[in-house]
Amino acid sequence: MRIAVISDIHGNRPALEAVEADIAQLGADATINLGDLVSGPVDPIGTIELLIERNLPTIIGNHDRYLLERPPEKLDSVDRFVAAELLPAHFDYMRGLPKTSEVAGEVYMCHGSPGSDVDPWLDNWWTGRTTTMPDEASVLEKARGVDFPVLLCGHTHIARIVRLRDGRLIVNPGSVGIQFFHGAPDARYALLERRNGKWSASLRAVAYDWDNAAKLALANGFPNWTEALTTGWVGAEALF
Numbered sequence: 001m002r003i004a005v006i007s008d009i010h011g012n013r014p015a016l017e018a019v020e021a022d023i024a025q026l027g028a029d030a031t032i033n034l035g036d037l038v039s040g041p042v043d044p045i046g047t048i049e050l051l052i053e054r055n056l057p058t059i060i061g062n063h064d065r066y067l068l069e070r071p072p073e074k075l076d077s078v079d080r081f082v083a084a085e086l087l088p089a090h091f092d093y094m095r096g097l098p099k100t101s102e103v104a105g106e107v108y109m110c111h112g113s114p115g116s117d118v119d120p121w122l123d124n125w126w127t128g129r130t131t132t133m134p135d136e137a138s139v140l141e142k143a144r145g146v147d148f149p150v151l152l153c154g155h156t157h158i159a160r161i162v163r164l165r166d167g168r169l170i171v172n173p174g175s176v177g178i179q180f181f182h183g184a185p186d187a188r189y190a191l192l193e194r195r196n197g198k199w200s201a202s203l204r205a206v207a208y209d210w211d212n213a214a215k216l217a218l219a220n221g222f223p224n225w226t227e228a229l230t231t232g233w234v235g236a237e238a239l240f
């Protein structure tokens with residue numbers, strides 16, 4: 001069984017299409033999505049329409065939740081732009097998404113960590129442009145009671161694979177649509193594979209036309225997204 005895991009598309013349809021093409025070439029039985037679907041200035045409407053068409057197993061991200069819960073004046077500038085573009089059917093789709101989910105009793109899905117869509121699991125988040133691994137005790141604590149062989153999270157945009165001592169695999173596939181600190185603009189996702197009853201994961205970084213993505217963001221009024229989209233060196237603090 002082979003599962004492609006995508007997360008944090010953030011409205012970047014060109015990146016999503018490149019990832020879809022890569023998945024199609026490598027082959028997967030299913031693709032699943034960990035949320036933060038549309039919060040970005042590249043092509044939020046094109047992204048949500050493609051996602052509604054695909055109807056993938058998907059959970060809601062913190063930014064999707066903000067779009068549903070907060071009035072425009074309580075949103076950051078990108079989410080305010082996105083909220084003004086979205087149609088009622090797009091909000092309805094996001095409203096129907098669960099906070100966490102699972103696949104076949106084997107794979108658990110959450111956006112941040114099991115308890116919260118804003119709590120980062122496999123990274124200490126960022127300070128300036130630095131990203132660091134949390135200690136083992138804190139990673140393990142958040143996995144307590146989540147009894148699945150594979151635990152998936154997104155949110156930080158930092159792709160990582162962790163194997164707990166008890167054998168459980170924790171994977172953050174990174175972000176499809178906007179790279180922080182990876183030092184590469186390539187779209188990220190992960191492939192999970194179960195062979196002989198054991199799960200393995202691999203991380204992918206896919207080239208796409210990021211100059212065009214930056215042009216679309218610029219045309220929508222977000223020149224501050226150019227460097228992150230085209231280099232992958234910027235942190236979230238410069239974007240939202």
Ligand SMILES: [Fe+2]
Nearest residue numbers: 008036155156
């Ligand atoms: Fe995100």
